[in-house]
Amino acid sequence: MAILEVENLGKSFGHLEVLKDISFSLDQGKVLSVIGSSGSGKTTLLRCITSLERADKGVIRVNGETVFDASSPKKESAAEERRKQLAVGLVFQNFNLFPQYTAIRNVTLAAELALRDKPDYKQNKKKYLAETREKGMELLKKVGLAEKADSYPWQLSGGQQQRVSIARALCMNPSILFFDEPTSALDPELTGEILKVIRQLTLVHMTMVIVTHEMSFARDVSDEILFMNQGVIEERGAPEQIFSAPKSVRLREFINKFND
Amino acid sequence: MTFWQITLFLLDGFKISVLIFFVTLIVGLPLGLPIAMCSMSKFKPLKAAAKVFVWVIRGVPLMLQIFIIYYVPGLVFHYQLFGQVDKYLLLNYGIEDAGRILAVLIAFAINYACYFSEIYRGGIESISVGQYEAGKVLGMMKSQVFFRVVLLQVVKRIVPPMSNEIITLIKDTALANCIMVAEVIKQANTLAATKALIWPLFYTGVFYLIFVGVLSILFNRVEKKLDFFRG
Ligand SMILES: Nc1ncnc2c1ncn2[C@@H]1O[C@H](COP(=O)(O)OP(=O)(O)OP(=O)(O)O)[C@@H](O)[C@H]1O
Ligand SMILES: [Mg+2]
Numbered sequence: 041m042a043i044l045e046v047e048n049l050g051k052s053f054g055h056l057e058v059l060k061d062i063s064f065s066l067d068q069g070k071v072l073s074v075i076g077s078s079g080s081g082k083t084t085l086l087r088c089i090t091s092l093e094r095a096d097k098g099v100i101r102v103n104g105e106t107v108f109d110a111s112s113p114k115k116e117s118a119a120e121e122r123r124k125q126l127a128v129g130l131v132f133q134n135f136n137l138f139p140q141y142t143a144i145r146n147v148t149l150a151a152e153l154a155l156r157d158k159p160d161y162k163q164n165k166k167k168y169l170a171e172t173r174e175k176g177m178e179l180l181k182k183v184g185l186a187e188k189a190d191s192y193p194w195q196l197s198g199g200q201q202q203r204v205s206i207a208r209a210l211c212m213n214p215s216i217l218f219f220d221e222p223t224s225a226l227d228p229e230l231t232g233e234i235l236k237v238i239r240q241l242t243l244v245h246m247t248m249v250i251v252t253h254e255m256s257f258a259r260d261v262s263d264e265i266l267f268m269n270q271g272v273i274e275e276r277g278a279p280e281q282i283f284s285a286p287k288s289v290r291l292r293e294f295i296n297k298f299n300d
Numbered sequence: 301m302t303f304w305q306i307t308l309f310l311l312d313g314f315k316i317s318v319l320i321f322f323v324t325l326i327v328g329l330p331l332g333l334p335i336a337m338c339s340m341s342k343f344k345p346l347k348a349a350a351k352v353f354v355w356v357i358r359g360v361p362l363m364l365q366i367f368i369i370y371y372v373p374g375l376v377f378h379y380q381l382f383g384q385v386d387k388y389l390l391l392n393y394g395i396e397d398a399g400r401i402l403a404v405l406i407a408f409a410i411n412y413a414c415y416f417s418e419i420y421r422g423g424i425e426s427i428s429v430g431q432y433e434a435g436k437v438l439g440m441m442k443s444q445v446f447f448r449v450v451l452l453q454v455v456k457r458i459v460p461p462m463s464n465e466i467i468t469l470i471k472d473t474a475l476a477n478c479i480m481v482a483e484v485i486k487q488a489n490t491l492a493a494t495k496a497l498i499w500p501l502f503y504t505g506v507f508y509l510i511f512v513g514v515l516s517i518l519f520n521r522v523e524k525k526l527d528f529f530r531g
Binding site: 118122132134136149193194 | 444452
């Protein structure tokens with residue numbers, strides 16, 4: 041079943057048409073990697089799906105629910121918007137951890153704040169907060185940082201910060217987790233630890249969309265690859281096909297550049 | 301006059317300086333916030349108005365602003381507001397200089413609110429959009445992002461410029477002199493005029509130095525308190 045459906049998505053910045061009629065869908069538990077040269081619109085695509093940017097055209101559905109419809113004029117309530125927001129998670133290229141909080145608080149802060157929406161929050165506050173903390177610790181353990189729970193971001197390496205930010209995104213239980221070049225702000229020797237965490241997530245069938253320049257990793261971990269070029273999906277297919285038998289000229293050029 | 305008597309006499313003036321200092325902070329610190337909000341507003345006319353206001357207030361000497369506040373009611377409305385307040389409080393309560401001090405307080409509060417607003421604005425604008433975006437994708441409300449994520453980072457960034465500004469403030473209180481408010485330097489001048497004593501004028505510096513010293517220690521503490529994180 042398609043967990044993510046994107047239909048006819050379009051986005052312009054002024055006169056620059058960055059996304060042109062993008063349509064694709066993604067099944068539950070699948071991993072999709074988005075590749076393409078700089079400026080092809082990969083980040084913009086992720087930002088539109090995660091509501092950081094408002095698309096001009098198109099529809100986005102997650103779990104069958106319409107989370108975005110450019111043609112729908114009605115403005116949703118802030119609470120409704122937040123609920124839909126939580127269907128998707130996003131891991132940023134430069135982590136964007138909250139510097140004044142320890143690793144564990146970074147992971148749990150948003151979840152703690154979301155608890156307040158529960159009707160019985162006041163009565164069971166202690167229990168809920170304890171549960172959230174436990175969940176946060178578990179996630180930190182999963183990304184291999186249990187012993188760094190009380191460290192502040194500045195005390196962590198880039199790779200560790202990025203792993204905290206992955207745990208932070210997971211703590212909100214997103215249906216789909218998006219990554220925008222999660223390793224490109226890291227020293228090459230630190231990319232491995234992030235890729236390892238992502239690989240682990242594939243084992244538990246986390247649905248993921250990964251924008252990346254790590255071609256061998258994309259090939260290795262993805263169920264499908266989407267090649268973007270100048271705002272359109274130029275080619276889409278299984279990793280073997282994309283990397284071994286690319287159809288479009290552009291994709292062939294793009295892949296050759298990486299093989300050099 | 302003994303040294304002790306002179307000290308007490310000057311201290312009487314320094315109380316006024318300190319009064320101006322604290323009232324300016326109490327009014328100016330919060331007043332700076334709405335001005336900062338306006339100068340960051342997406343509504344262009346409001347933003348422009350705020351920017352022009354801040355530009356004028358920062359572009360004109362504070363001393364001139366004190367004169368304007370003090371004399372304008374009399375010149376424009378033919379009512380010497382501050383003179384009347386002076387007279388009223390002196391006759392009824394025996395409080396001296398109250399109207400003049402009030403004029404100084406108004407000028408100081410507005411002036412410093414503008415300086416503070418620029419510091420707030422700089423602090424808020426220096427926070428990366430990534431912080432807001434991270435909060436948003438995690439489903440936080442806008443107010444939660446501001447109070448839980450952004451605010452403390454802003455505070456950390458504005459402490460150094462704020463401490464500079466606040467240290468300048470205590471020294472600026474000497475400007476109240478220009479409309480004959482009996483702050484510490486005015487008191488020293490009185491001694492010079494009536495007792496032919498010059499040294500108390502230099503002695504006033506000690507009062508400022510002690511006050512600034514205490515402020516510096518306080519700000520240092522705050523900076524240390526916020527040292528636990530970077531960013
Ligand atoms: N906020 C914006 N305002 C104006 N133009 C923008 C904005 N964001 C992106 N663009 C432009 O849109 C185009 C696509 O940008 P985008 O960041 O989506 O590319 P990308 O595929 O992620 O590239 P990269 O691999 O370098 O990250 C670029 O030409 C970029 O300059
Ligand atoms: Mg990008």
